Amino acid sequence: MSETDRDADAQADEALISRWLGGDQRAATQIVERHAQALARYAASQGVRDGIEELVQDTFVRAFHAMESFRAESSLRTWLFTILKRLVLDRQRAERRQRNQVELDEGHAVQEFDALDGMVADEAMLRVRQAVARLSPLQREVFTLRVTEGLPYTEIAKVVGSTEGACRVHYHSAMRAVKEFLSDD
Amino acid sequence: MTDCPDGLMRDLLPEYAVGVTGVDDAARVSAHLATCEACRAELALLKQARAGLSLGVPRMDVAAIVSALPAPATASRPLRAAPRWTIGRHVWQFATAAGLVLLVGGGLIWQRDRAAPTALVADTAAVATATEEPVAVTPASAESGISFGGGLSDLSLEDLQALLGQMDSLKTLPSTDPESMTPVIAMNEGGTTP
Structure with missing residues (x-):
């Protein structure tokens, strides 16, 4: 997406926000329609399997409560991703406390990621999923945001709390790792 | 799988x-x-x-999400009002405390200042009667540190003598009143001005 297209996209979101703040409830529906599925994909990429709908809903509820504080320094979708990420981390911490478990390690994450393998009909997709599951958490996050959402590195950097350059490196490292995994077949 | 040498093009592929x-x-x-x-x-x-990573992701129910959202008119109020209320409450607490301090402290100072000149005037009146000389009560004398809270009856004989000594020394001090300087200049010896 070119800068002009991104600006147009951002302006569309900002116009919807203004309409909603002005009392137009239909604008909220359009905002949710534009971003809900992307949030669900991102939640899944973070290892969330249960309660994705609830997580996405909580993200929107929080976002709309704080909508006046949105300053458009990032895109609305990036802002929503950061809210959802905090909710995921909160949930993971709460679950760890409840179960008195140690933090999920990479092996555990891979196991969770592979839990859906049985649902994947396409063998090629299965292999790609397995390859992505073996990436480091940061690589996987950057790769997923880039591949599933087409998010620019500047926005990815805001979500993962890194720099644009570092995200570019993570993406290309991840792509190389995926290719190597697939070529080992 | 080989990589294309055109990095810019590869960067555009995900989008x-x-x-x-x-x-x-x-x-x-x-x-x-x-x-x-x-x-x-x-x-x-x-x-x-992209297809693989989207597998297993449930379809979001937009209507259900929207139904849980706050109404536009009320959505921002709690978030905006909360910090304002917090700040306002602190400001009012501070203002109330400052007002109390000023009221109590100011009252005490006013009472002390009110009592001191009265005593001083009483004392100076007594001194004037004894020496048959008028004693000017000036701001300088008021600030000279001889004022006291109690009456003359509270003072011992030594204290009274010390007070009289201090009062005598006050007469030698120049007045801060510019008008009182005029007769001093006029009474120079030889009738000339210095």
Whole structure:
């Protein structure tokens, strides 16, 4: 997406926000329609399997409560991703406390990621999923945001709390790792 | 799988796969893909990855989400009002405390200042009667540290003598009143002005 297209996209979101703040409830529906599925994909990429709908809903509820504080320094979708990420981390911490478990390690994450393998009909997709599951958490996050959402590195950097350059490196490292995994077949 | 040497083109492929590339970039990528096998393979991989990563993700119920959202008119109020109320409450607490301090402290100072000149006037009146000389009560004398809270009856004989000594020494001090200087100049010896 070119800068002009991104600006147009951002302006569309900002116009919807203004309409909603002005009392137009239909604008909220359009905002949710534009971003809900992307949030669900991102939640899944973070290892969330249960309660994705609830997580996405909580993200929107929080976002709309704080909508006046949105300053458009990032895109609305990036802002929503950061809210959802905090909710995921909160949930993971709460679950760890409840179960008195140690933090999920990479092996555990891979196991969770592979839990859906049985649902994947396409063998090629299965292999790609397995390859992505073996990436480091940061690589996987950057790769997923880039591949599933087409998010620019500047926005990815805001979500993962890194720099644009570092995200570019993570993406290309991840792509190389995926290719190597697939070529080992 | 080999990599295309054109890094810029490879960077555009994810956006092209998602379909968010701008018109100009999309045309450039399409033209490049026609001649680059490595990029075609990478594009196919990206599409597989996107489809694979989207598997198992439930379809979001937009209506259910929207029904849980706050109404526009009330949504921002608690978040905006909360910090204002917090700040306002602190300001009022501070203002109330400051007001109390000023009231109590000011009252005490006013009472002390009110009592001191009265005593001083009483004392100076007594001194004037004894010496048959008028004693000016000036701000300088008021600030000379001889004022006291109690009456003369509270003082011992030594204290009274010390007070009289201090009062005598006050007469030698120049007045801060500019008008009182005029007769001093006029009474110079020889009738000349210095």
